[in-house]
Amino acid sequence: MNRPAANHRRNQKEKKIIDAAEHIFTAVGYANAKMEDVAREVGVSKGTVYFYFDTKENLYMAVTYRALQSLNEYLYRSLEHDREKNGLEKVMGLVKTYLDFCDEHFLYAEVILDYMKLNRSSKFGRDQAKLTTAMKESMYYRRVQDIQNLPISLITEEIRRGVADGSIKNKNKPELLYLTAWSSVIGFVKLNVAAGTNRKTLLNVEIDKWRTYLISTLQHTLLLED
Amino acid sequence: MNRPAANHRRNQKEKKIIDAAEHIFTAVGYANAKMEDVAREVGVSKGTVYFYFDTKENLYMAVTYRALQSLNEYLYRSLEHDREKNGLEKVMGLVKTYLDFCDEHFLYAEVILDYMKLNRSSKFGRDQAKLTTAMKESMYYRRVQDIQNLPISLITEEIRRGVADGSIKNKNKPELLYLTAWSSVIGFVKLNVAAGTNRKTLLNVEIDKWRTYLISTLQHTLLLED
Amino acid sequence: MNRPAANHRRNQKEKKIIDAAEHIFTAVGYANAKMEDVAREVGVSKGTVYFYFDTKENLYMAVTYRALQSLNEYLYRSLEHDREKNGLEKVMGLVKTYLDFCDEHFLYAEVILDYMKLNRSSKFGRDQAKLTTAMKESMYYRRVQDIQNLPISLITEEIRRGVADGSIKNKNKPELLYLTAWSSVIGFVKLNVAAGTNRKTLLNVEIDKWRTYLISTLQHTLLLED
Amino acid sequence: MNRPAANHRRNQKEKKIIDAAEHIFTAVGYANAKMEDVAREVGVSKGTVYFYFDTKENLYMAVTYRALQSLNEYLYRSLEHDREKNGLEKVMGLVKTYLDFCDEHFLYAEVILDYMKLNRSSKFGRDQAKLTTAMKESMYYRRVQDIQNLPISLITEEIRRGVADGSIKNKNKPELLYLTAWSSVIGFVKLNVAAGTNRKTLLNVEIDKWRTYLISTLQHTLLLED
DNA sequence: CATGAATGAGGCTTCATTCAT
């Protein structure tokens, strides 16, 4: 078989493994997930998983990379879709997109936060020196490094544009607005996850209503003259 | 030694162990924490820790209980302090208090969220039947059950009062307002934790400014006529 | 390697582990046996033992299964050997065979009795619910279930034949005669084991003489008209 | 308080502890019994149990001693009761008494057998040197040594008398007859215990019938001219 | 490339025993 085809096969299998890892991590969490579970889910042996990902952490990093990649795609698509709209509308589009993204892959939101912790982290055990080393040698770690700031710059950039075109009145730093929006969404997602993935209400509040309200509040904030 | 004194000593030791557990859990997370670490931190043997808490989960539950208890104290103190104020002011006091609480004990916020997951959870491994059983036999589990809803009722109650006395204009369900505020704070805390506990800025935004802004936004929301 | 060969190897290893377990259990008893001892005896690591038998109990069950299987083989061989003989002779053959069996594998006799206790048992600790569950999931447990009654039916069946062909005069229930014989042999074995495995006399009685006498007494019983 | 009264108190408490130990050992077996269980059953603290019995083994030895003592009392009482009878009757009385004894305290039968194993034993772990030493220093161990052979001599003595007075025809060595009877009873008891303590039938045979049959068989044996 | 057997460090937990009060 020729090289490109072989590479394609390799990528396919890697993808399947990451799929499985995602599923398992989502279901039981990183700490409780076993490499064997992942292997079984893919329908291969443990050895095979290790052939593609030489450590569990590395597999986790692969999931993280995919999460970021996926988020970026969501955001790009949103911007593309709102191509003709003004800054405010684009930003609100990005917010809704981010909510959708978290809804569809709640693990991703988690994983992206986890990644932030990584450098000071305890997640992967206390022997930081060793682990950070292992980590940093991971191809996925480097890939993640490269794209980690994309969402932030994408969004703050749009906020800046909104301010420029006058659709956003709020004169606070775009980064502050970004943090406000981001943290709101994260809080929303965390509470929902904590409450259980498939409920329709929380404290007798319909989650959809809450979501709508959250969006309107954020929009309102952007419109605030201060 | 007489009974009360002995009980007191026992409680003191329990307290010291929970202190240590808190410290360890905060530092490395539940999954990476070892009972032996906790023991060493207290300066006793593993066996002693087990004398007071017969499983690791139970110890975790004890931390959870303390977290909720502590939160309730914070909230009561806040209400007491704002005794003379109107509903809006009391609610904003509670919000600030909650932010302080999370700032001072970020583990507590985590633990309280974790507790929500517990019933559907995988945190403690997959064999739910078994573990939920062990859990439910824990004295702390029952204690937690008893006070878990206190914060919610305290806060929604104050919102209701604010609406009644006219200081809160927003006519949405108090529970919706509560969720909005709660999730905002959680998002704020999560991002801060992810970023690292002792930084002063995030994305070049001073965290204090962000905090102030968050509070003003929430207050603004409560004042919104809709 | 092809599947059958791999399976064969797996079975071989399983067999070696059960061999070792038998040896250890015989030497120090179930409670005092350590999984590590078993591993060392086989010349593998603890992990390997657990790869084949996921709990100590399960390993014990495997020994039990082998014990029953072995007993059945002994009995079948005896019947085969005495093919041409009458009922009485066959029954006496079975009795002698059972004595030989106990002589050669005294652990087996123990293990078979233990198994009877299992359902109401405390052998494996007090938390019956949990352990019985673990136990019942064991493949060996089910296998044991399937063959546990074979010895009884084999022997009572032969007694029935002896009665039918007139060689056994005793008209009591075959089951009663079976119990009488079985308990005699068990008593004989228990005393011998208690006294020590390799002695030639007990209370100045030569054990061989005692054995011969036991057999003749049992035969006499079967010939009793009542 | 004066010495005798103090001694009496001490003996009373020792007795209560042995009672409890008996109960626990019977219920869960020596290996699974915990000193704490024993203490709780008595209603005292672990420390107190250790005040009276400095090791678990020693406590076990105390039970063993009591078992032998009790057996001897049963046997003496039986002989006393049959004072006027001939040798055969006395022997059969002893047999029935032994059956009663086992029925009422099945642990005792076990414990007496265990004791026999002790010298070559593995029951108390593999480090024989150490344990045998600990054991041999136990007061109860020495007491047991002193009376262990009483049952045997009592019974063989009666058999001898029966032979002398002509009521026992069987001319085999009294020790052989003793072993035959003893082992029969032990087999009977072991099977019953294995089957469960409170059943009325085994393999559809009423246990009382089996018992009666066992006794008649033994008597028959003693009457056999050979 | 894939398999799955093998490894072994490490964690949780138990419990006989000790000892300060």
Place this chain on the structure above:
DNA sequence: GATGAATGAAGCCTCATTCAT
């Protein structure tokens, strides 16, 4: 004498990782 907190050795079991086939 009694208590119960404290100890720590020991055992069961898990699971990331390696490696011969």
